[in-house]
Amino acid sequence: MAIYPPSQAGTVALTASPKTSQVSVPHRRTRRDHASETAEDYVEAIAQIVNERSACRVVDLAGHFAVSHVTVSRILSRLESLGLVETQRYQPVKLTRQGLKLASRSKERHDTVYEFLIALGVSPKTAAIDTEGIEHHVSPETLRRLRAFTRRRGQA
């Protein structure tokens, strides 16, 4: 989703800058900002795991995403270079202030989408799965509409 511009502050470039600066055509979506999505998924997961178990280890994330610890480790390096997490060899992972901010924004959006799907009548299981995929692609405008719908439903 590439961190929608009108979002809160603390926005960072979540991908390494390519050698040659591109023409930056937002024309059609600039080609999957996959790396940004990963960043959001990870900070969100870290925040959640810290909440549940007080500390987040590499293995926890590996389990969470069902990938090898190596993959987690390398992604954490990237996130560290982006200033989202702090790591120390063989120590638990911590979120930076920026990472926390991104995590809470991501969680909020995640919850909004999930609750909307539930309000729409989707089963909890499917809603959980679909939310995972959808959340990164919902603009602030659409997000407002989803919230409005969920609110209306809750009252009716």
Added chain:
Amino acid sequence: MAIYPPSQAGTVALTASPKTSQVSVPHRRTRRDHASETAEDYVEAIAQIVNERSACRVVDLAGHFAVSHVTVSRILSRLESLGLVETQRYQPVKLTRQGLKLASRSKERHDTVYEFLIALGVSPKTAAIDTEGIEHHVSPETLRRLRAFTRRRGQA
């Protein structure tokens, strides 16, 4: 989105099979089926371009996605090996029967999501952008709910 199982027939594995067969944990989404999304985007674009201009060239796709012709060319190779398109050096791209099937399924889902967002009250511009990102992550169940909502709205 990995071609949801309950979909129509003609389903293919849209990614190269890894050397070591994985444990296949659909647990958490198995890690972005990014390649499948690309496949869907491309067959859908090809179908659209063929409709508009009667033939689809590599350059057309490059323009459509705002990427270099090299990227398009390589992706087309992959799609060809998947049996979705037929290419001949310096000739227009054609969809196979399988490619056509996938394209129509993708378009249908795309339209469903777009019309839903419009019915929700999202602006056409934003709806178009968000649909691009969302469409690959909507399950058949959610799709049915979206359709139901749009129908209701249309009548009310």
Added chain:
DNA sequence: GCCAAATCGTAGCCATGGCTACAAACCCAA
């Protein structure tokens, strides 16, 4: 018919996220 422009392919680079295999650090328990 021929040359230039447009189109396309190949080579080769990069970033990202998968993996296995192996080595290092850490920590608890005997």
Added chain:
DNA sequence: TTGGGTTTGTAGCCATGGCTACGATTTGGC
């Protein structure tokens, strides 16, 4: 304290999708 299990890191592989540079093919206009 020492030994083994758990946790991490490193090396090195692969697939995908970005790119530039350069060469080949096709095609249209003169």
